[in-house]
Amino acid sequence: MAKLIDGKKLAGEITAQLTEEVSRMKEKGIVPGLVVLLVGDNPASQTYVKNKEISAKKIGIHSVVERIPASITEAELLAKIEAYNQDETIHGILVQLPLPKHIDADKVLLAIHPKKDVDGFHPYNMGQLFIGSPDKIPCTPYGIMKMLEAYQIEPEGKKAVVIGRSNIVGKPMAQLLLMQNATVTMTHSRTQDLPAVAREADILVVAIGRGNFVTKEFVKPGAVVIDVGMNRDENGKLIGDVKFDEVEPVAGFITPVPGGVGPMTIAMLMEQTVANARK
Numbered sequence: 001m002a003k004l005i006d007g008k009k010l011a012g013e014i015t016a017q018l019t020e021e022v023s024r025m026k027e028k029g030i031v032p033g034l035v036v037l038l039v040g041d042n043p044a045s046q047t048y049v050k051n052k053e054i055s056a057k058k059i060g061i062h063s064v065v066e067r068i069p070a071s072i073t074e075a076e077l078l079a080k081i082e083a084y085n086q087d088e089t090i091h092g093i094l095v096q097l098p099l100p101k102h103i104d105a106d107k108v109l110l111a112i113h114p115k116k117d118v119d120g121f122h123p124y125n126m127g128q129l130f131i132g133s134p135d136k137i138p139c140t141p142y143g144i145m146k147m148l149e150a151y152q153i154e155p156e157g158k159k160a161v162v163i164g165r166s167n168i169v170g171k172p173m174a175q176l177l178l179m180q181n182a183t184v185t186m187t188h189s190r191t192q193d194l195p196a197v198a199r200e201a202d203i204l205v206v207a208i209g210r211g212n213f214v215t216k217e218f219v220k221p222g223a224v225v226i227d228v229g230m231n232r233d234e235n236g237k238l239i240g241d242v243k244f245d246e247v248e249p250v251a252g253f254i255t256p257v258p259g260g261v262g263p264m265t266i267a268m269l270m271e272q273t274v275a276n277a278r279k
């Protein structure tokens with residue numbers, strides 16, 4: 001049976017460390033501030049934003065959540081972001097994705113000042129990451145790297161396969177593994193004989209957005225399997241991209257859903273917000 005990588009526990013430990021640090025910062029008059037902008041009423045986004053708010057408050061971060069009707073125009077949203085760019089009490093700005101269709105997400109992410117871009121999605125921060133000098137790192141892949149480190153899983157020299165090529169997970173994930181000297185293969189929905197390619201992996205990261213997509217045929221015995229998926233089955237139950245019951249007996253390590261990558265995404269957001277205030 002695979003060893004479980006407990007993202008919830010690790011996120012709890014990071015949160016506790018940040019809480020102590022913020023309390024020390026407050027003694028020096030520094031209060032980290034984070035604003036989260038949630039546009040529309042996507043139920044999953046509402047849950048994630050609520051969890052971000054709870055975590056920020058627990059740590060002692062000054063947390064501002066703006067719940068904005070989907071009818072907001074792109075220009076109005078850009079104006080709000082510019083106001084927070086200028087606000088010295090705010091060290092991190094995050095726009096929850098996805099955005100309603102009438103708003104150009106690329107334009108919105110570009111409007112966030114790179115120094116306050118605690119999501120690491122701004123093209124400047126992406127560029128810094130891809131030239132090997134990261135400052136802000138997308139929180140999900142960053143959290144995965146922290147999990148590998150905590151469980152003493154060394155990417156150097158290993159074969160890593162990333163399934164999924166999104167800007168917020170797949171691409172930065174591949175780059176972070178590459179920076180740690182893994183040999184990385186990027187794959188996606190059009191990769192031919194994906195199970196055979198995935199079976200080569202010592203470290204398999206799955207972020208394809210399809211429930212139970214990865215079965216035991218994709219997994220080399222003993223491989224590390226990281227599941228980024230967040231899907232609902234026909235009964236509304238939260239499931240990952242990996243068929244957990246089938247893969248667990250084959251893998252060496254595996255992340256659960258829930259309780260794996262998700263909580264680490266939030267912990268890394270908090271970490272990057274506190275780091276910004278520290279600077």
Ligand SMILES: Nc1nc2c(c(=O)[nH]1)N[C@@H](CN(C=O)c1ccc(C(=O)N[C@@H](CCC(=O)O)C(=O)O)cc1)CN2
Nearest residue numbers: 047048095096097098119139258259260262263265266
């Ligand atoms: N601006 C951003 N938007 C989105 C991001 C992001 O990093 N920045 N990532 C995802 C959603 N996401 C964070 O925003 C996120 C998803 C899931 C979790 C999480 O903790 N999940 C729990 C289960 C929660 C549940 O019960 O539904 C878990 O896995 O244990 C945290 C953050 C897309 N948008």
